[in-house]
Amino acid sequence: MLTIAIANQKGGVGKTTTAINIATAMAATGWRTLLIDMDPQGNASTGLGVEAGAREISSYDLLVDEYPLAEAVVPTSIPGLDVVPATQDLSGAEVELVSVEDRTAKLRAALANHGGHDICFIDCPPSLGLLTLNALCAADTLLVPLQCEFFALEGLSQLLQTVERVQQRFNPGLDIIGVALTMYDRRNRLTDQVSEDVRECLGKLVFETVIPRNVRLSEAPSHGLPALVYDHSCTGSRAYIALARELIGRFPPERKAA
Secondary structure, eight states, X not given: OEEEEEOOSSSSSSHHHHHHHHHHHHHHTTOOEEEEEOOTXXXXXXHTTOOGGGOSSOHHHHHHSOOOHHHHXXXXXXXXXXXXXXXXXXXXXXXXXXXXXXXXXXXXXXXXXXXXXXXXXXXXXXXXXXXXXXXXXXXXXXXXXXXXSTTHHHHHHHHHHHHHHHHHHTOTXXXXXXXXXXXXXXXXXXXXXXXXXXXXXXXXXXXXXXXXXXXXXXXXXXXXXXXXXXOTTSHHHHHHXXXXXXXXXXXXXXXXXX
């Protein structure tokens, strides 16, 4: 199973929207897809229509109580897409795990030898705390949503430093599969400038596809649906379909064959 963490310590950059819609696009192309919600706000779970009452076993239970992954998986209304939901209990996990041995490897242990899915996405919280660290230690690679705004590069540099430390201490195989530019507004000259700066800095690491500002992307979660289902023809949905296609193109050959 290929595991991709979706992370950026800055909030409001489109992490959860990206996680939900990329996972939906992958499921639509036939990949058995799992989305793990690691954000205490539980927005990815809500955005996939998983009600609070259906979250009996959550990502908190995986990390703290070491429940088997199979017991935490909840099917969604999207064929081929399952989710491990999050609850507010997860906000206490960082404190509870502080004194625990191998506290950064809890999620990796939970995912070990899981064969029920082809690909797993992890929606990380907007911080570089223990929850995100668990995700980075469990992941094969990292996808970074990056908002086209002034502070984007500053936040990205902090994340890159964290990735380097994780590589050195916990997960030497971790790499970055790509940076996705989100909330792209062609009417704003600053957006173009940030995009140019990021591409100049990171080169081909930045996906060609950009995710536009789109009201349908914002509306969809309130209906418990990915935008790809809520309005598959809107510009945001088309962009995520293109991004998923580009993402698959960056997979190792053996992963594509699987």
